Amino acid sequence: MISAVEKRQSVAGHVDVWYCFTDDHRLNSRLDQYETMLSSAELQQYQQLMHGSNGRDYLISRALLRTVLSEYCGYSPEKISFCVNAYGKPELINDEGQGQIQFNTAHTSGLTVCVVTRDNDVGVDVESRAENRGVLNMADDYFSALELQALNARSDDQQLDYFYRYWTLKEAYIKARGEGLSIPLHDFSVVLDEKGAFSEFVGPEADRWDFDILCKNPNYTAAIAMGGKINSIAYFHSIPLGQEVELSAEDAFNHFPNNVSGQRNRMIG
Template identity: 60%
Template sequence: MTSVLRRSLDEGIVDVWFSFTNDNRLKSAKKGYEDMLSVAEVEQYQQLKHVDNGWDYLVSRALLRTALAEYCELAPQVLEFRANDFGKPELSNSSVSPIIQFNTAHTNGLTVCVVTRDHAIGVDAESRAETPGILDVAEDYFSALELQALKSREESQQLDYFYRYWTLKEAYIKARGEGLSIPLHDFSVTLGDDGEFREFVGPEAESWDFRLLGQNSAYTAAVSMNAQIAGLKFIHSVPLGPQSEQRAADAFNQGAIQADERRRDIG
């Protein structure tokens, strides 16, 4: 019998679910989020609480579970996961497990879950911290083609473009699900004059597609899929609360506004 998705998901469409972890509406659902966790997740949550990352982890798991429950026949707290040899998770107890493909990323203040059907997918999100020396990392992780392109940009643009290359490359690594066994120097992403993804240079290049999900003063995010990306749907979610579909141009902007306000308060 063919499994039917509760929420429709057409071939090539990527649903991008996201939450801002400093959203005040999340606090009232904390108990509900904790009740969703598996035994292993509770253990991880307790460990992270001691290093101030517990809340972001809790919200990221709640987003993942509530988002996937939209497509499955199971409640969020019943979903079970298994991981491949490199740690990439997949559903293990749902009839839609072979159909639904997903990946998650979280960074300071933001958690993202991408969902598609049938094809391997990966996502990366990075907060735009002005970390001293961050551009020096490019020498260790970017290909010669990417380094040349990055250095050809105006100095004022280089940090923006660094994060574009970085998130696109990380999304690909996560989609492949083979960890850092894939040398980062051995493949390249290229960007057009508008800063958007243009071409992938690497193994089975014709099978892979990429998109920058957004870039603003707070965050950069990107997705990679082992098939043509036909479209993106952005869903701002408060797990166990309201959801709202957003235009691509508006996604993650609330987080940028909040980050800018925090910077002004600190200043």
């Protein structure tokens, strides 16, 4: 646990992106320690899941969130407390006198992600990339007319990739707003440029919101939405209570290499 003097600093407009592959064998020796971090409610949830395929992912996702937030608020991971808003979005309780730490988490099969910034609402979504074109049928139910037109204009070999880009950007926005599915998915649009990067948001308070696609490799797609300008992003691969490595945007979200040029190591938790 780092001391309060060493607390990680963050500023509005900067986003730290933390991630962990939940099938990493280095996590195995730490699972019992992760369990001791959980609140009673989290422990109950974990016990309901632990005998199924989702139990490990849930436990590691909570451990990642708690060890990451401990770096920013100066509390040990097990002492961090959460509340939720009326729609269930979690918020940090013990954030006294430090400005408002904003965070959000997402996980999919094999990967958990946590994003942290200051002051601005933030949301993240990550999806495991299935090579099943059947998911494209969901677009009619969840995408706006503008998004559907843009998706259908893509070539057949691009459509699945772009589906996940639209999907994660929209989900990240919903999560950042923290109002659940009270926000109709047809009522706002994200626009991508010719290279598939975020270009424009068409929706409420459009000038306020900014987006970025964090990961678009063959295995995963991840995106963030923030209620303010995204000025910079840093990426960290983390083993909770173990090693942290800062990576470039190009190297992030690839299965962890033994040696990465320019990596920065430290122990966290």
